Amino acid sequence: MDRRHKEAMLTSCFNQYYDKIARYIYIRLGDGAESEDLASEVFLKAYKSLDSFKERGVPMQAWLYKIAHNLLVDHHRKQSKMKIVHSENDLEVTDDNDTMSTAFVNVEFTRVLESLSRLTQEQRQVIELRFFGGLTSEEVGRVMDKSSGAVRQMQSHAIKRLRLLMEKQ
């Protein structure tokens, strides 16, 4: 696959996945503006690494989510150096630049975030990629290096647990 072909795929993926990747990041950050910036960075980083992308290995959208995941890890690492103390309040959304304008929505969002934070890392990632990233189980498997069957099994467990956690709150 030549470079031009990859560039065409990347621009197509931008149209299809920019919003979803921004939402996937938002679930982790809770900050709209930061999520948009990081989503943009995903595509710029992908462009710079385009030569390393091999179509037969991983679908491009799964590759983009891997980049997003790595950027989130870096972001949290930088944040943890800056913030010595973490509290439950970190989950609350205080930035009003996004579309969450009502207290009810904030409460619901916080409830979801807190429930997600109580899942295992892998369960959480499956839910985030499936529900908010819009990937198929097969694609999630490519991101997480799991079989689609393993993803489906994790997904079932994760939703059952998420349900219990959300009901408790």
Added chain:
Amino acid sequence: MAENFDEILDKCIDSIGSGDSIDDCLARYPEYASDLLPLLRTMTGAQDAVTFEPSAEKKQAARQQLMSMIGTQKSGQKRSFLSTFFGKTKVWAGAAAMAAVALIAVYGIMPLLGNSGTPIQQGDFALMISDDPAVVDLFDSVEVTIDLVKLYHSTEGWQDITPETNTVDLTDIKGALAQKIWEGEILVGEYTKVRVDIGGIDAVIGGVPISISFSASLVIEVPFQIIADTLTNYVFDMAVFNPGGFSYTVDTVPDESGPDQEFDLIVAP
């Protein structure tokens, strides 16, 4: 082999993601309905709680930044017609294909009122056809008749377009050349599919008519965004494949399709 619950739940999640309701899923799997219902409600409840939508301005800025990087690279390695030709030949050597490319250009807006009285933004739209010279040189002519073009708007559904020029000869539009077949206004927003309805293909090699099989509707699912005051180009790429012998068939080439493809516009004969 019977589906297990995890697979059924997974299918329901996919179908709800594609626009089905929870009830649609439960109706498909009535024996699992009581188990599926609370889990699917948990999913939709979690999704509904996340109302964040990236701003159109930020998205456009990010897109322009990406396109600018791609453009910078391209201007540094401007490709000649021959390099385009040989590049594509290498890609399609195994398929012995020729490609037809339709380009959609969209720009500008015009506020209108819909049936409900709600203002509707529209953008101009142009559709063009081109092809790859790899195989088309074999032909004296390959006239493709396009009856209808349909664009799938993510919220408004299919939008019909009747081409102004409904017949293109692929031998007239080799390589990076493209022919416009329609221009007009369409709704702004996200489009996920472009469908081209083929009325017929008349092909001739060495003065002898050659039959080319084709699907009545060719669909490419490469999404594109129509943004107010912004020109968008979309390439619809279809190819005539030679599976063997003297048989030819037409199919889409999604990897070669989508917005921002390069083309040189020709005037229709």
